[in-house]
Amino acid sequence: MTQDGSPEATGAASYDVAAIQDKWRPVWDKLDLFRADDSSPKEKRYALTMFPYPSGDLHMGHAEVMALHDVAARYWWMKGYEVLNPMGWDSFGLPAENAAIKNDEHPATYTYGNIETQYQSFKRYGTSFDWSRRFNTSDPEYYRWTQWLFLKFHEKGLAYRKRSPVNWCPNDQTVLANEQVVDGACERCGAEVTKRELTQWYFRTTEYAQELLDSLDDLAPTWPSKVVNAQRNWIGRSEGAHVSFEISGRDEPITVFTTRPDTIFGTTFMVVAVDAALAAELVTDEQRGAFEAYREEIRKASDIDRLATDRPKTGVDLGVVATNPVTGAQMPVWATDYVLADYGTGAVMGVPGGDQRDWEFATAMGLPIIRTTQTPDGFDGEAYAGEGATINSPAVGVDCALDLNGLDVSAAKSRAIAFLEEIGAGTGTVNFRLRDWLLSRQRYWGAPIPIIHCPVDGEVPVPAEQLPVLLPELKGADLKPKGTSPLGGAAEWVAVTCPTCGGPAERDTDTMDTFVDSSWYFFRYVSPQDTTQAFDSELANAWGPIDLYVGGDEHAVLHLLYSRFFTKALRDMGLITWDEPFSAYLSQGKVLNEGRKMSKSLGNGVNLGDQLDAFGVDAVRLTLVFASPPEDNIDWADVSPSGSLRFLQRAWRLSGDVESAAGASAADGDRALRQVTHRTIADADELVASHRFNVMVAKVMELVNATRKAIDSGCGPADPAVREATETVAILLSLVAPYTAEEMWEQLGHQPGIARVSWPEVDEALLVEDSVTAVIQIKGKVKARLEVAPDISEADLEAAALAEPSIAAQLDGQTVRKVIVRAPKLVNIVV
């Protein structure tokens, strides 16, 4: 880029980006600057950024997250912490498998090839990872422990198998967890998800629903509100009651869940989800034909259709009669598709006066409507679900042991629950939207579920000493999705002897969701080579929890929720002492191009390698860090890597201009420049600590500008303050632009390894300004400025302000009513 010699105009040696990168990369490798020492007496910090999936090379998104994360990690080293900043690969998953089918090879070929490519790119990118701790989740030494953890969960009853309707992706030919279905479509490939009734493995995430929700309050100050909010919505806690209704011709009552037990007097019918087993069980013989026809019709409708909220309400009378436990009123029981089989109990009490859906259903079916909450003046039509006095509970003239009339909604709720509990017809309860995590997958490239199915002994865990259960060697066409796991095709692999009875048995042929792999990888980094355990608990407690986790918020309710669940479960198994995995979470925005997500189909992709070739690593990193606050999106069309490069060259030029000797004391140097330098150090410290990296860069730019001015038209290049300022620039810049900083550091006469020098000390005396600009306002408008001593008294400042000629002139003929003085910065004169 400088072969035509542009910087020669300045008379300095050239700033050759490529040469600088080539020069320092091998030096850094040799110096091994970022190896975390378990036994260091220093305070420990654990910095983590989401490990990549090895599909192709690193892209702009990776570049951004790594640049941001690296600022924080390098800062901690400089601040004197012992830092664990590991990296590895989330290397099980579908893209490798699909590539293997296409190219008739083993998924490992694609996976490990891409890992090597990405590793080389990481090295080029100059990130401060401790590569000695590197591992891949598809390594048998890793998935051995994924399997071991599964068995621990199984032992504790947190992993179980059940038959249930599940989400099925017809394209990927596997089941999906609830979290992997977005708007009725597969989160990975976008295909419309259908339902299947299958027996699958689940993790009991609901066991921790309340705690997962509660600890969000502790995370709220250090996590983005966006993510906290998304998790709260996902867990979806609602308070209410279970209420039991006796059913004609049936011994067992039906229990419904409601958040409005106060509206029990308004119940005029009951509805059961048409696809729930309960509906088929209840229906009378006379109604069975109509019911089955209706159920068939609903089954044909896709989930996407069912999601539409403006569908007309439909249903079939099941022919049985339910009895209101409070009033004794008899009511019909209907089957409908507007009630969800897998939420609550799959049955609902129909209160058309208080619930809009019930209102629509009652209107469509000609069922009676009773209001139980006083509606506001002017309210008409529709159900009313707002606040108001309870009415018709019971109706005028009716005698009932429970009387809610006149109570407000919340008082009526507690009263109703207390009464239901008293008569044994209900209990106050909490219901969650969160479902258990379906972890089985019918695909090859994942960790096999370490269970053996024995006709005699049932589900038998693979004994720990037989782990890992290695994947059978399959490739190409053997991996083609066929609706059941490809592992089932490896007959020799499937057939085993039962560990308990020694008889013939079969291996479980499903693999685990790859989110299982990534739910515990941050534990493994503390002892990645340990062959005796998943991780060393003592080291995990020493390093963890993670002090800062940087990643994208596409994982707001996937990886982040699963990892939180794992952490709590492992804590309860006594393997760690912490409650939450990520003390602070920084969610980085996306890199867009021209307002849109980069994608092949839009043809607007920006290739990271091309950008690095054109502008160099430092300029690309600087651009990404400076463009916006970390959590905001960056539009590559709005930013200027060439501007970043220009700035880096300006900064670099300073180190060539410095004329004082290395080690020269700055004490007698130019005071004005020293003040800027020390102010910058103090500001940068605070800004990095609070993740305002873009502003930190701006402050360094200001210091560069001030230093340039000092050299050209101020104290001159020989003043030691110029050296101090330039060394400060190099150190602060090393957080973002390590190559340029290292080059400057060498030019300044220091040994390589700027990344490990200490954060500069701030001389507090230099933070005190020599003079302050006081603003003089009349009625809140700025009218004049005055240079004053920082310790000026209020009286002196007021006198000086009133004596200021331009102020005196404007006050002429006006009555001064009040003077507000905030020494030394402000005087406001009210006239």
Place this chain on the structure above:
RNA sequence: GCCGAAGUGGUGGAAUUGGCAGACACGCAGGUUUUAGGUACCUGUGCCUUCGGGCGUGGGGGUUCAAGUCCCCCCUUCGGCACCA
């Protein structure tokens, strides 16, 4: 519908406890160099102006000596959830 976040120049964005709005950049304009060129350097750049000044942080009100910042109402955009009872 419910929950949450955010609206500041032509653009990205600063302004942490109410106290100089627009730092730092990008872009643009003009200029510099024994002048091709720029990814070099310098200067200017919120809007209006009768050159006194006036206006200005999505809109409208309010509190205050003083509001981008606090309070109320509204609008818009983005994110999460959504026939969740």
